Amino acid sequence: MRFWTILCCLVLLLVGSTVYAADKDTLVVSVSSDIHTLDPGVSSDNYDWRQIYPCYDRLVKYKVENGKGSTEVEPMAAESWTVSPDGLTWTFKIRKGITFDDGTALNAEAVRYSLDRTLAIAKGPADNIGAIATMKAVDDYTLQITLKNPYGPFLQTLATDGASIVNPKVASHAVDKDLAQAFLAEHVDGSGPFKVVEWTRGQRCVLEAKPKYWGGAPKLKKVIIRFMSESADRRMALEQGDVDIAENILIDQIPALEKNKDIVVNRYPSQMVEYVYVNCQNTKLSDARVRQALSYAVDYKGIIDHVLQGNGVQMRGPIPEGMWGHRDDVFQYTRDVAKAKELLKAAGAEKLELTLIYSERRATWEQIALIMQANLADIGVKLNLELMSNPTLRDKIDKADFELCLGAWSPDFADPYMFMNFWFDSKNAGLPGNRSFYKNDKVDELVRKSATLSDVAERKKLYSEAQDIIMKDAPYIFLYQIQTIVPLRKNVKGYVFNPMLESMYNFEAISKE
Amino acid sequence: MSAHPLLRELKLTLRILARNPSALIGGAVIVLMVLLALGAPLLAPFDPVKLSLAERLSAPGAAHFFGTDELGRDIFSRVLYGARISLSIGLLVITVAGVTGALIGATSGYFGGRIDNAVMRVMDVVLSFPSLVLALALAAAMGPSLVNAILATAFVMIPKFARLVRGEALSVRELPFVAASRVAGAGHGFIIRRHILPNCLNSAIVLATLTLGDAILIAASLSFIGLGAQPPTPEWGAMIASGRKFLMDQWWYATFPGLFILVTVIGFNIFGDALRDVLDPRIRR
Numbered sequence: 001m002r003f004w005t006i007l008c009c010l011v012l013l014l015v016g017s018t019v020y021a022a023d024k025d026t027l028v029v030s031v032s033s034d035i036h037t038l039d040p041g042v043s044s045d046n047y048d049w050r051q052i053y054p055c056y057d058r059l060v061k062y063k064v065e066n067g068k069g070s071t072e073v074e075p076m077a078a079e080s081w082t083v084s085p086d087g088l089t090w091t092f093k094i095r096k097g098i099t100f101d102d103g104t105a106l107n108a109e110a111v112r113y114s115l116d117r118t119l120a121i122a123k124g125p126a127d128n129i130g131a132i133a134t135m136k137a138v139d140d141y142t143l144q145i146t147l148k149n150p151y152g153p154f155l156q157t158l159a160t161d162g163a164s165i166v167n168p169k170v171a172s173h174a175v176d177k178d179l180a181q182a183f184l185a186e187h188v189d190g191s192g193p194f195k196v197v198e199w200t201r202g203q204r205c206v207l208e209a210k211p212k213y214w215g216g217a218p219k220l221k222k223v224i225i226r227f228m229s230e231s232a233d234r235r236m237a238l239e240q241g242d243v244d245i246a247e248n249i250l251i252d253q254i255p256a257l258e259k260n261k262d263i264v265v266n267r268y269p270s271q272m273v274e275y276v277y278v279n280c281q282n283t284k285l286s287d288a289r290v291r292q293a294l295s296y297a298v299d300y301k302g303i304i305d306h307v308l309q310g311n312g313v314q315m316r317g318p319i320p321e322g323m324w325g326h327r328d329d330v331f332q333y334t335r336d337v338a339k340a341k342e343l344l345k346a347a348g349a350e351k352l353e354l355t356l357i358y359s360e361r362r363a364t365w366e367q368i369a370l371i372m373q374a375n376l377a378d379i380g381v382k383l384n385l386e387l388m389s390n391p392t393l394r395d396k397i398d399k400a401d402f403e404l405c406l407g408a409w410s411p412d413f414a415d416p417y418m419f420m421n422f423w424f425d426s427k428n429a430g431l432p433g434n435r436s437f438y439k440n441d442k443v444d445e446l447v448r449k450s451a452t453l454s455d456v457a458e459r460k461k462l463y464s465e466a467q468d469i470i471m472k473d474a475p476y477i478f479l480y481q482i483q484t485i486v487p488l489r490k491n492v493k494g495y496v497f498n499p500m501l502e503s504m505y506n507f508e509a510i511s512k513e
Numbered sequence: 514m515s516a517h518p519l520l521r522e523l524k525l526t527l528r529i530l531a532r533n534p535s536a537l538i539g540g541a542v543i544v545l546m547v548l549l550a551l552g553a554p555l556l557a558p559f560d561p562v563k564l565s566l567a568e569r570l571s572a573p574g575a576a577h578f579f580g581t582d583e584l585g586r587d588i589f590s591r592v593l594y595g596a597r598i599s600l601s602i603g604l605l606v607i608t609v610a611g612v613t614g615a616l617i618g619a620t621s622g623y624f625g626g627r628i629d630n631a632v633m634r635v636m637d638v639v640l641s642f643p644s645l646v647l648a649l650a651l652a653a654a655m656g657p658s659l660v661n662a663i664l665a666t667a668f669v670m671i672p673k674f675a676r677l678v679r680g681e682a683l684s685v686r687e688l689p690f691v692a693a694s695r696v697a698g699a700g701h702g703f704i705i706r707r708h709i710l711p712n713c714l715n716s717a718i719v720l721a722t723l724t725l726g727d728a729i730l731i732a733a734s735l736s737f738i739g740l741g742a743q744p745p746t747p748e749w750g751a752m753i754a755s756g757r758k759f760l761m762d763q764w765w766y767a768t769f770p771g772l773f774i775l776v777t778v779i780g781f782n783i784f785g786d787a788l789r790d791v792l793d794p795r796i797r798r
Binding site: 230231232235236250252253256299302303305306307366367369370371373374384385386387 | 562563564566567569570583584585657739743744745755757758759760761762
């Protein structure tokens with residue numbers, strides 16, 4: 001008897017992972033790297049938002065039109081809203097009857113507390129909602145927000161992760177006036193359709209559905225996010241049915257997946273870009289000529305044609321194609337070894353040795369790193385490569401403790417602010433967005449001014465002028481804009497991709513047949 | 514016949530070895546690997562670090578005997594250059610570990626008593642760790658680089674040599690000529706150098722040959738997990754590590770460096786086994 005019990009346990013252990021994915025109530029997603037924090041007021045990483053976003057409600061949410069994610073928003077926790085003619089005063093009517101898990105009501109004060117908390121923490125998400133000047137709860141369910149200046153994408157910014165509505169009771173968890181950051185880094189306390197019930201570092205994060213969610217019970221009971229650093233492992237798990245969705249599969253392995261009749265490979269045009277942060281504060285890289293030389297060294301065409309197999313285009317300026325403000329005529333670096341050497345010579349940096357740090361967040365990064373190593377060797381720069389875990393990498397970025405670093409970025413709302421202000425405004429230095437620690441007073445002035453205007457033509461002109469300066473200063477090596485490829489098992493229904501919600505899923509609407 | 518006694522000894526050893534089939538095979542493998550390593554610049558059709566993106570992941574064929582990797586580098590050329598790296602790593606590790614270990618062992622065995630006890634307990638502590646795990650921890654602590662991987666591997670190999678040599682030293686020091694030497698007024702250093710160490714040489718050489726395979730394997734394992742050779746160095750372990758990601762569709766990438774590790778390590782092991790048999794005085798005469 002005991003023998004059989006033990007045997008059954010062993011068998012269950014062995015097939016454990018398969019059991020999950022075969023279960024119709026449980027969705028398993030395999031992703032490349034562990035998450036960093038669960039605090040919506042702190043995180044500026046889509047990989048964290050993947051877990052945070054479904055645990056909270058926001059005032060508004062992105063619409064889904066004909067099965068496609070839109071960049072327009074519709075009511076969520078806000079029932080309706082009005083805006084004053086000058087575009088400065090927004091009045092939101094909050095939906096009644098939404099409660100947090102402990103029964104606390106989601107009301108105007110909760111929204112005010114949450115937005116205020118994000119602004120007070122003043123990390124990356126604060127910049128998303130930075131247009132807010134003051135907030136006032138007019139009554140229990142009416143919130144009035146006054147802006148510093150009219151701001152076009154204001155409503156969309158309220159759909160971003162940083163505008164998540166947190167239970168104001170978390171204040172009781174605050175330690176040393178940290179606004180409960182220590183608590184919310186590892187816990188969630190929201191009114192969204194899911195909650196995080198487990199986060200085992202390096203292993204997995206488990207979300208559990210709330211059957212009593214005000215917007216209707218999610219069809220799934222559980223979502224398991226599994227951290228698997230190897231693309232080949234993710235692919236194998238997907239093919240075997242151990243997982244339902246596999247992120248970030250090497251493009252070389254996609255054709256094999258497309259042949260598998262149990263798997264659907266979806267391709268979406270996205271505004272996701274990959275680029276290299278060049279730390280402008282580092283003494284070796286403070287000379288713009290050195291940074292230009294690096295930009296001239298990279299074999300963009302080779303990378304796109306062969307490593308990406310054409311699933312991408314070289315970036316032209318910082319703003320991706322498909323976003324207004326993108327310029328077809330802005331300067332673009334192409335590989336020119338002679339020119340790069342000349343620039344290094346002029347800058348007196350012929351014996352340069354640099355280190356590129358990267359993680360396995362994107363499956364292609366190792367190849368990109370190796371190619372850059374060879375490309376830079378051609379111009380006489382010795383490049384050391386250092387692979388590290390994604391959370392470690394992000395800590396280093398925030399502390400400017402690197403020389404070169406591979407990165408990816410996707411917009412959270414459809415406005416070039418997402419690129420021009422996040423990447424170049426010197427007050428966003430570090431993880432919030434200006435990850436090259438770039439500082440140019442003229443650029444600061446241009447992008448800040450553009451952010452305060454509502455006239456699109458005028459804003460375009462300012463951003464355009466800034467782009468010309470930026471391309472000369474070369475604070476980043478602009479690599480490419482890619483297509484997002486999401487392979488999932490055929491029985492997964494209801495997934496909607498939104499380029500504003502890269503790597504994030506509408507778990508509440510997904511079901512399994 | 515006025516040949517040096519050492520030379521005569523060597524000739525005898527070689528003759529016995531030549532009659533031993535496994536020694537022949539092992540020896541042939543080692544000779545072949547050494548030749549490939551030395552001849553790499555002449556034999557390799559391509560520069561091992563030159564990218565050729567247009568040819569990435571092409572299957573083995575006339576142009577690329579072992580195919581190409583994810584950056585279009587010729588795997589055959591990389592494997593040949595890898596032989597240089599792996600063999601040098603093996604030799605370096607064995608030299609460092611052998612010399613250090615022999616010195617520690619001979620000193621400890623010769624003096625005996627408390628010194629011996631203390632030294633051997635330290636060696637036991639090192640031995641009590643699985644060697645790969647300890648090498649891993651050391652390499653990780655020192656930071657990823659080839660030199661550190663060599664040092665870490667050498668460190669975990671030291672006790673093997675120390676113990677062996679110490680055992681020999683214990684018996685050698687009781688032999689009459691050591692006593693005679695001491696009576697004649699020789700110092701400790703002289704006796705260790707002239708009497709103890711030379712008499713432990715045979716077994717140390719066998720152990721060196723036997724451990725060379727292990728050393729190559731451990732160093733390759735360190736490179737495999739990224740603690741050893743850094744890119745773009747064509748080290749076998751590192752090549753398997755990156756090839757593993759493509760194993761499902763491009764079998765050749767990880768397979769060829771893997772085969773080379775396998776053959777080299779087996780070669781050293783069977784040769785070492787044969788050498789042990791040959792040098793065993795009971796079999797010898």
